[in-house]
Amino acid sequence: MTANNQNTDREVLIRAEGLEKHFKGGEIKALDGIDAEVYKGEVVVVIGPSGSGKSTFLRCLNLLEVPTGGKVYFEGTDITDPKTNINVHRQKMGMVFQHFNLFPHMTILRNMTIAPMKLHKLSREEAEKKATALLERVGLADRAHAYPSQLSGGQKQRIAIVRALCMDPEVMLFDEPTSALDPEMVGEVLDVMKQLARDGMTMVVVTHEMGFAREVGDRVIFMDYGKIVEENVPELIFTKPGSERLRNFLAKVL
Amino acid sequence: MTDLALWFEKMKDNFILNFIADNRWRYLWEGLKITLKVTFFAVLIGIAIGVVVAVIRSTYDQTAETARKGFGRMLLGLLNGVCKLYLTVIRGTPVVVQLMITYYVIFVSSNDKVMVAILAFGINSGAYVAEIVRSGIMSIDRGQFEAGRSLGFNYVQTMWNIIIPQAFKNVLPALANEFIVLLKETSVSGFIGLQDLTKGGDIIRSRTYSAFMPLIGVAIIYLVMVMFFSWLVGKLERRLRIGDR
Numbered sequence: 001m002t003a004n005n006q007n008t009d010r011e012v013l014i015r016a017e018g019l020e021k022h023f024k025g026g027e028i029k030a031l032d033g034i035d036a037e038v039y040k041g042e043v044v045v046v047i048g049p050s051g052s053g054k055s056t057f058l059r060c061l062n063l064l065e066v067p068t069g070g071k072v073y074f075e076g077t078d079i080t081d082p083k084t085n086i087n088v089h090r091q092k093m094g095m096v097f098q099h100f101n102l103f104p105h106m107t108i109l110r111n112m113t114i115a116p117m118k119l120h121k122l123s124r125e126e127a128e129k130k131a132t133a134l135l136e137r138v139g140l141a142d143r144a145h146a147y148p149s150q151l152s153g154g155q156k157q158r159i160a161i162v163r164a165l166c167m168d169p170e171v172m173l174f175d176e177p178t179s180a181l182d183p184e185m186v187g188e189v190l191d192v193m194k195q196l197a198r199d200g201m202t203m204v205v206v207t208h209e210m211g212f213a214r215e216v217g218d219r220v221i222f223m224d225y226g227k228i229v230e231e232n233v234p235e236l237i238f239t240k241p242g243s244e245r246l247r248n249f250l251a252k253v254l
Numbered sequence: 255m256t257d258l259a260l261w262f263e264k265m266k267d268n269f270i271l272n273f274i275a276d277n278r279w280r281y282l283w284e285g286l287k288i289t290l291k292v293t294f295f296a297v298l299i300g301i302a303i304g305v306v307v308a309v310i311r312s313t314y315d316q317t318a319e320t321a322r323k324g325f326g327r328m329l330l331g332l333l334n335g336v337c338k339l340y341l342t343v344i345r346g347t348p349v350v351v352q353l354m355i356t357y358y359v360i361f362v363s364s365n366d367k368v369m370v371a372i373l374a375f376g377i378n379s380g381a382y383v384a385e386i387v388r389s390g391i392m393s394i395d396r397g398q399f400e401a402g403r404s405l406g407f408n409y410v411q412t413m414w415n416i417i418i419p420q421a422f423k424n425v426l427p428a429l430a431n432e433f434i435v436l437l438k439e440t441s442v443s444g445f446i447g448l449q450d451l452t453k454g455g456d457i458i459r460s461r462t463y464s465a466f467m468p469l470i471g472v473a474i475i476y477l478v479m480v481m482f483f484s485w486l487v488g489k490l491e492r493r494l495r496i497g498d499r
Contacts, residue, residue: 064400082324091406101401104498105419114415115405149498167405 013075013171013202014038014061020069021056021226030056031067032226038171043203045213045234048223049249054206057223058175061204062086062093075170091119094164098176100156102148102163108135109144112163120167127166134162138192154185158192171202178209210253214238222246272467278458282468285454286475292371292450293437299376300436304383307337309413311384312391337384344381350442352378357446367448371440379436386428390421423494430487434480441476451475 014037021031030053038044038061046054059065061072063079063086071080079089103111112134113127122130135141138158148156157177164172174193178186190212197203197216207213213220213234220237222230222245230237230246238254241247273279314334344352356374357367364370394417402412422429441452449457455472459465 062404064404087403087406087408090404093404095401095404097397097401097404099395099397101395101397103398103401103416103420105423105494115407118411118415119406147496164405 010039010041012037012073013040014204015073016057016061016070017073018070019057019060019067019072021053021060021065022068029226031060031070034070034223034226034228036221036228036231038202038204040170040202041200042218043197043205043216044219044221045217046204046206046221046223047208047210047213047249048229049252052223053226054223055175056226058173058204058206061173062090062095064095091115091167092170094167094169094172096157096160096164096172096174096177098180100148100153100160100180102156102160104148107145107147108140108151108159111148111159112166115163116166131162131166134165137195138162152185153181154188157181157185157189161189161192161196165196171204172196174203174205174207176206176208178207208253210238210250222249224249268464268467272458272462272464273471276461278461281449281454281457282451282471282475283454285449285451288368288443288449289437289440289451292368292375292440292443292448293433295372296375296379296436296440297433299372300379300383300432303377303380304387305418307340307380307384308387308391310334310337312388313409341381341384344378349375349378349439350445353442354445367443367446370446371443371448371450375436375440378439379432382432382435383429386425386432387418387421389428390425391417393424394420423491426487426491426494430484434483437479437483438476 016034016036019031019034019036020029022029032053034053034057036044036057046057048054056065060067061074063072067080071078073079074089074093077084077089079086102108103114106114109128109131112131113122113124116122116127116130117124132141132144135144138161140155140158140162143151143155143159148159151159161172161177177193178189181189186209190209193203193205193212194216205212205217215234217234220232220234221228222237222243224245229243230241232242237246238250241250273282310330310333314330317330353371353374356377357370361370361373391413398416398420399412402416403409407415440450443450444453444456447453452472455468458468462468
């Protein structure tokens with residue numbers, strides 16, 4: 001489970017090649033040539049100061065943000081190719097947002113079943129059975145018929161995670177999942193994510209939770225100014241930072 | 255006292271003359287049916303046109319920076335231009351003129367006045383509904399759209415299942431207002447000789463040479479319809495608010 005042997009015996013799930021995202025005709029370079037791989041079953045944690053491009057990088061992986069240059073391969077398919085039907089691939093890439101983005105006009109159960117029913121053509125019974133099982137796993141089975149506005153932030157984010165899981169994704173992308181939460185609710189969301197990691201889910205997590213990165217991450221990517229500055233196993237990132245910029249960053253957040 | 259009794263007596267005679275004699279109430283009844291029919295189908299057309307135009311316009315605006323250049327973008331630009339022209343022409347001319355152009359110029363060979371009125375009022379209403387719905391779509395947080403897309407819904411599915419229902423709830427009061435206006439606007443149908451409720455009252459007036467009863471009667475019928483409709487919308491609004499705290 002170290003970074004060194006991954007290249008040889010593990011399957012690449014996502015590969016980013018020379019990823020660029022420029023705004024205002026190249027004046028602002030949110031991403032400035034990113035090469036990265038995500039292997040099946042690993043947890044990649046992306047850290048970096050705000051404005052470093054880590055969220056943009058994550059959002060480029062499922063093309064919520066369309067890169068201005070470079071390519072993204074998912075399961076070997078170039079999803080940045082305009083001829084690729086991105087919707088099919090997005091069904092296998094679950095995403096969790098900073099602000100939860102639950103659908104406020106639907107019950108929790110409907111939030112979770114709408115996509116499997118419409119996209120995987122599951123029957124209502126099948127979809128609800130699956131959703132209920134997932135709700136039990138995160139301890140929210142009793143809220144199935146509540147509306148999002150009746151839940152706390154931590155509960156909302158746990159629902160957002162299981163909503164994405166209802167589509168049986170191959171990989172889960174987390175965009176600062178705990179940044180909008182009150183401190184006492186961060187733990188419950190991280191616990192769900194840890195459980196997910198233990199179950200072998202492939203995860204890419206953009207976060208400021210260094211404890212999580214250290215404990216759960218298989219690999220940590222440190223970004224700054226739209227570039228990957230350092231990439232290593234968590235122990236080495238946190239104990240032997242190789243660059244001045246990472247040392248400065250860690251000094252501020254730890 | 256006798257004065258008041260006399261006045262009541264006169265009113266009663268007036269009522270009988272205008273509504274009961276020769277079954278004149280039937281002008282109002284038949285007219286009411288036409289008014290309701292025209293309004294109902296014009297509302298349907300208005301919503302259909304309005305939603306399509308609103309989706310095209312807001313899609314064009316929201317993807318202005320991110321879209322790849324190509325055929326799709328060009329087509330969208332063209333559609334957006336057509337929609338803008340439609341909005342400008344329809345909102346820039348009076349509905350009576352549009353109604354008469356539809357009847358006397360476009361459907362010159364058709365004598366189906368109800369159909370012409372439905373089309374003219376529907377197309378007119380569509381322009382106003384479009385801008386109302388567009389403001390609703392713009393009011394929905396972008397995260398909702400991204401959440402839908404990230405689950406694998408395509409653009410249209412996301413719009414239809416996630417954005418439009420929320421937008422609809424937000425604009426319901428404005429939309430209800432538009433339909434009240436539309437119901438009353440159909441009263442100009444008499445310009446193409448369609449015997450709607452207003453025209454019915456006017457026919458009675460021309461027969462009995464008394465204006466008070468038929469016109470007040472017509473006014474009361476409109477008022478009751480609008481009040482009933484407002485009550486209905488209020489109920490719907492409360493139902494749609496279930497998800498809000």
